Amino acid sequence: xxxxxxxxxxxxxxxxxxxxxxxxxxxxxxxxxxxxxxxxxxxxxxxxxxxxxxxxxxxxxxxxxxxxxxxxxxxxxxxxxxxxxxxxxxxxxxxxxxxxxxxxxxxxxxxxxxxxxxxxxxxxxxxxxxxxxxxxxxxxxxxxxxxxxxxxxxxxxxxxxxxxxxxxxxxxxxxxxxxxxxxxxxxxxxxxxxxxxxxxxxxxxxxxxxxxxxxxxxxxxxxxxxxxxxxxxxxxxxxxxxxxxxxxxxxxxxxxxxxxxxxxxxxxxxxxxxxxxxxxxxxxxxxxxxxxxxxxxxxxxxxxxxxxxxxxxxxxxxxxxxxxxxxxxx
Amino acid sequence: xxxxxxxxxxxxxxxxxxxxxxxxxxxxxxxxxxxxxxxxxxxxxxxxxxxxxxxxxxxxxxxxxxxxxxxxxxxxxxxxxxxxxxxxxxxxxxxxxxxxxxxxxxxxxxxxxxxxxxxxxxxxxxxxxxxxxxxxxxxxxxxxxxxxxxxxxxxxxxxxxxxxxxxxxxxxxxxxxxxxxxxxxxxxxxxxxxxxxxxxxxxxxxxxxxxxxxxxxxxxxxxxxxxxxxxxxxxxxxxxxxxxxxxxxxxxxxxxxxxxxxxxxxxxxxxxxxxxxxxxxxxxxxxxxxxxxxxxxxxxxxxxxxxxxxxxxxxxxxxxxxxxxxxxxx
Numbered sequence: 172x173x174x175x176x177x178x179x180x181x182x183x184x185x186x187x188x189x190x191x192x193x194x195x196x197x198x199x200x201x202x203x204x205x206x207x208x209x210x211x212x213x214x215x216x217x218x219x220x221x222x223x224x225x226x227x228x229x230x231x232x233x234x235x236x237x238x239x240x241x242x243x244x245x246x247x248x249x250x251x252x253x254x255x256x257x258x259x260x261x262x263x264x265x266x267x268x269x270x271x272x273x274x275x276x277x278x279x280x281x282x283x284x285x286x287x288x289x290x291x292x293x294x295x296x297x298x299x300x301x302x303x304x305x306x307x308x309x310x311x312x313x314x315x316x317x318x319x320x321x322x323x324x325x326x327x328x329x330x331x332x333x334x335x336x337x338x339x340x341x342x343x344x345x346x347x348x349x350x351x352x353x354x355x356x357x358x359x360x361x362x363x364x365x366x367x368x369x370x371x372x373x374x375x376x377x378x379x380x381x382x383x384x385x386x387x388x389x390x391x392x393x394x395x396x397x398x399x400x401x402x403x404x405x406x407x408x409x410x411x412x413x414x415x416x417x418x419x420x421x422x423x424x425x426x427x428x429x430x431x432x433x434x435x436x437x438x439x440x441x442x443x444x445x446x447x448x449x450x451x452x453x454x455x456x457x458x459x460x461x462x463x464x465x466x467x468x469x470x471x472x473x474x475x476x477x478x479x480x481x482x483x484x485x486x487x488x489x490x491x492x493x494x495x496x497x498x499x500x501x
Numbered sequence: 502x503x504x505x506x507x508x509x510x511x512x513x514x515x516x517x518x519x520x521x522x523x524x525x526x527x528x529x530x531x532x533x534x535x536x537x538x539x540x541x542x543x544x545x546x547x548x549x550x551x552x553x554x555x556x557x558x559x560x561x562x563x564x565x566x567x568x569x570x571x572x573x574x575x576x577x578x579x580x581x582x583x584x585x586x587x588x589x590x591x592x593x594x595x596x597x598x599x600x601x602x603x604x605x606x607x608x609x610x611x612x613x614x615x616x617x618x619x620x621x622x623x624x625x626x627x628x629x630x631x632x633x634x635x636x637x638x639x640x641x642x643x644x645x646x647x648x649x650x651x652x653x654x655x656x657x658x659x660x661x662x663x664x665x666x667x668x669x670x671x672x673x674x675x676x677x678x679x680x681x682x683x684x685x686x687x688x689x690x691x692x693x694x695x696x697x698x699x700x701x702x703x704x705x706x707x708x709x710x711x712x713x714x715x716x717x718x719x720x721x722x723x724x725x726x727x728x729x730x731x732x733x734x735x736x737x738x739x740x741x742x743x744x745x746x747x748x749x750x751x752x753x754x755x756x757x758x759x760x761x762x763x764x765x766x767x768x769x770x771x772x773x774x775x776x777x778x779x780x781x782x783x784x785x786x787x788x789x790x791x792x793x794x795x796x797x798x799x800x801x802x803x804x805x806x807x808x809x810x811x812x813x814x815x816x817x818x819x820x821x822x823x824x825x826x827x828x829x830x831x
Contacts, residue, residue, distance in 0.1 A: 261670065304746065308644075313646075314638075314645060314646050315644060315646060316643075316644050316645060316646045316647060317646060317647065317662070318665070318746070318747050319662070319665075319666070320669065320746060322666055322670070325662050325663070325665070325666040328662050329659050329662050329663075332647070332649070332655050332658050332659050332662075333655070333659075335648070335649075335655070336649070336652055336655040339650065340591070340652070416634070416648070416650060417648050
């Protein structure tokens with residue numbers, strides 16, 4: 172099984188490739204090669220199969236056609252300009268997130284058609300909860316419309332529509348995953364408005380302080396990086412005949428208030444960790460976060476076998492195991 | 502007020518231009534010029550203001566930029582490859598319906614930016630009930646998701662997403678209209694699967710026979726050509742500050758069974774007209790029509806002042822007045 176991962180230098184892409192390298196298979200099939208691409212060349216993991224890495228701009232047609240030319244069996248299309256940058260740079264966001272996805276889908280279509288229909292890969296597309304925009308019902312169901320309030324969310328929603336149409340046409344076999352917020356994000360605190368959801372867990376676990384810029388009554392839905400990788404693997408291996416033509420799914424997650432996040436941290440790491448969280452309200456962050464979905468009703472994804480953590484405690488423990496070698500530093 | 506109409510040779514485009522010519526104004530504003538374009542050059546109506554006509558392929562960027570270069574105040578973007586053709590010719594459908602719309606939106610954006618934001622036209626975009634795909638709830642509400650089952654519906658749904666994002670960004674002031682089936686379509690019977698909804702009314706009113714290829718229990722939603730033109734005019738003149746960023750609306754219509762259509766025909770034109778309808782089931786047409794929406798709950802459009810006929814009788818009478826000079830021929 173030949174695998175292509177776009178956006179392979181990103182957090183989920185990197186962890187996905189590491190898991191493929193570690194396990195050597197995808198579902199029941201042995202991985203025979205892995206092609207990792209991103210706008211900067213990704214670092215390959217140690218693997219028992221050939222790993223190719225490359226830098227490519229997916230808004231450029233020749234580069235995209237070259238990616239598909241050796242006919243990967245499974246394509247994980249994770250490459251994207253992130254939300255803030257797509258909002259600041261209109262042209263770049265549309266070029267990468269819309270045109271890039273369409274170029275990739277069309278490259279597969281051309282190879283499908285050139286092969287007389289024999290070539291028809293599984294294509295896993297990273298969408299986002301940003302396809303939804305306020306006002307929301309209490310829980311967002313599988314039939315709630317997509318009314319994004321950012322250019323990023325718009326581009327992701329358009330990708331979902333293309334994915335469904337190209338799948339219905341038989342050019343490839345697509346599955347779109349609307350990721351919830353990934354928490355706990357490893358690395359250093361970042362400037363994204365959602366960063367604090369991770370900061371208030373990751374930093375105290377490392378014995379460092381973290382700012383909480385919103386009320387602890389803010390509710391949000393989370394899944395761990397480990398769960399996000401598992402979503403990708405499951406999407407690549409599930410029986411899509413059970414999906415019909417509605418090919419994008421809201422992924423399950425843990426819907427908790429910030430206060431519940433903090434109590435989970437207390438249970439896992441004690442009062443000393445919680446004491447490192449410093450409330451410092453930030454009106455701008457509060458306003459942005461106020462427009463985000465709080466809770467999803469992810470019946471379809473769950474029926475199709477997608478699983479997230481069942482508590483925020485489990486999300487914290489996954490971070491300690493995967494990023495801290497199982498040791499608290501507080 | 503300068504007006505541009507794309508798709509001006511189509512049925513709705515032509516009737517819209519005729520009404521603008523007849524009334525000389527759009528809302529309270531006098532029309533100062535009208536530019537009618539289509540892939541074939543439209544015929545201009547008699548008007549008390551200058552009417553320019555032209556042939557243009559809206560999938561070609563220079564042609565599209567030229568359309569917008571004299572900064573129309575209102576743009577009615579009705580041009581599209583129809584459903585059947587977009588399904589048969591994948592590339593052409595995407596080129597005209599997706600790329601054409603995006604080129605038009607981007608041409609406006611460039612002129613908006615070049616003007617320092619001063620140029621910001623109203624843009625009325627013709628979408629379609631084809632953005633919806635089965636399975637459906639009993640009535641499709643304003644919050645039901647878009648899951649098109651045709652490439653045409655996919656392209657229209659993508660146009661809606663772009664329209665909303667470009668409006669949110671302030672490049673123009675967009676309103677998208679999801680038209681129900683237009684009935685009674687004037688002209689000769691056509692091969693579209695939906696054609697019979699009009700044929701079984703129009704042909705008997707002209708003293709001619711018509712085939713009914715489905716059960717008379719099939720339910721469908723209709724609006725007259727006159728109502729469709731009124732939707733366009735209202736969309737061009739309404740106060741969009743009441744819409745928020747959800748810029749596309751399902752238009753109201755009359756939801757009736759074929760049996761109810763036939764009884765309306767009997768009331769308006771008598772038993773002799775009804776006797777001209779010949780039931781002759783066609784499995785293919787039944788299957789296609791079976792996947793279509795039956796009924797919409799169009800609360801938002803109605804609150805914003807969009808009005809359709811209140812009965813199928815009124816739809817038939819509109820046809821008799823507008824197409825038959827008020828006279829029955831049966």
